[in-house]
Amino acid sequence: MHTLSDYYFSSILDFLQNQGLNTQSVLSAISFNEYVDKNSLQLAPRISLHSYNALLSFASTALNSPLFGFELGKHIRTADYGVLGYLIESSSHLANAIESLLHYDSLVADIGKAHFEQHADTATVRWLPHALCNTQVIQRNMTAWVSVIRQLLNPQLSPTRVEFTESFTSQQIKQLSTWFNCPVKGNAQYNQISFAKAFLALPFKTDNSAINSALKQVSQQQLSEFKSQQNLSEHITVLLMAKSDLQECTLIKTAAAVNLTPRTLQRRLKENHLTFAQLLENERKRRAEILINNTSLIELATLLGFKDQSSFNRAFYRWYGCSPRKYREKT
Template sequence: MHTLADHYFSSILDYLQAQGISTKTALHAISFDEFSNQRTHQLAPRISLNSYNALLVYGKKTLNDPLFGFTLGQQIRTADYGVLGYLIESSDNLSSAIKALLSYDSLVADIGKAKFELNTDTATIRWIAHQSCNEHVVLRNMTAWVSVIRQLINLTLSPSSISFTYNWLPSQRRALESWFKCPVKSSAEYNQISFPSDYLTLPFKTDNAIINSTFKQLSEQQLSNFKSQQCIDDKVNQLLTAKTTLQNCNLIGIADALNLTPRTLQRRLKQQDLTFAQLLEKERKKRADTLIASMPLADLSNILGFKDQSSFNRAFLRWHKCSPLQFIKYKTASTAK
């Protein structure tokens, strides 16, 4: 599941609101339902990439802005990045800021991977976006990087070149080149920003070693928590696999084994676009495929945790488009050949 922090998502809503579009209207338009509290409509801590894509497309269409991601990137503030923003802001120079970005970028958005290359005269940041990211995700990301660095070093600072994998119209490319103040390449192999390597040692206006150390520790803690949440489906799968029978196996019992409340487990799984029922069904199907011909079907349905054999038969039909007996007959015939 690829997600981004709620504050990074909310900054788009703030911009739309400044343009006269209410948050309620925007979220309703994209059928958004990722709330940690449905009663107060408070955003969940992490928002899915699908919702992010949808909101950007909505903004583009509603504001008739074909470069909506570019517009958003220019409006970025370090606060929109959360803890990572403050860590970057308190760095001593661009080199330190890039190291922070490479280490903790997933705290803001786990939707791509940043890579850094350094040659004699040129440095390059390449962003390999997840295949589901639309062009506005990439536009916002790369524009925001340049915007933040300008804020922290010099507003007139410009890259050597910008490359996008997308094909921009001549008028769009001119608009991009006017703001970036450098050549912009379309239909490139990578999305990347190249700049003189001398920029790496330019000092930040907001350099503060003590604050930087504090935010680095906080970033480490948040990254550790984020990774543990990312693996929640693996932990559930391990517990399911370890059970000799899936009878009486339910959300409450699994949550208790993980020292979580059922609500928390549900929320963490939802952040990965999963439910406990889906993981349980996956384990049932895996066991059924392995054990199908080794025991009576009544015993197998009991081990898999079904209340009766007819429930098992219906599930099996859903999995394989045939009955258990038909599957056994086909499997036996295939083995005999």
């Protein structure tokens, strides 16, 4: 499951509030329900890519701004990156900051991979977003990197070239080029920022080696915990996929299979904004789509672990908006 931190998500809500959009109205408009506690409306520690896409798309439409992600990225603050922001801020120079970004980026958003290349006189940071990331997500990510570095080094600092895989109008390209202060290309092979290699040695005004060292330890601990949570959900998914049928696939039995108590399993999944019920439903839905055309509906309900046909029918309608029989007639 691809996610981002609650503080990175919340920074968008803060920005929108400054634009006159009420936070609760915005969240209701995108049917947001990712809360730790719905009574207090506290956001979960990690927010899904689905909700992130939905929020940026809604904001782009509501503000009539096709370049909303770009505008949002321009106003990024290092604090919006959480611990990683402070780690970058305390770096000695740009090369050190990029190293931290590449290693700990998933703490902020596990929605893509960053790569770094050096050539004779040029260095390039390339971002490979998850396939589901929309154009607003890509705009924000690319713009925010340049904005943060300008804040920490020099407001006049400019890349030599910026490339987007997305399409833009000539007017939008002009707007992007003016802010980046360099040529901007759309419909490119990669989303990437190229800049003079000499920039890598530029010192940060906020250089603090002691704080940087301490923050690296904190970041490494958080990264280990995050990977552990991801590995757990992947492990459970593999266990469910290996079952010949999903009868008796309970929380208690699954927790025992991964050597955890049911309470600990639920807690660790919750930290990654998941539940055992969600993982089981994902596997049921995956199997239903594969088996529905060559399995009787009664047998399919049993294979998917439902106690009766009506429970299966209700779940199927929730997944696809129609009954299993209607779905089979369409395919």
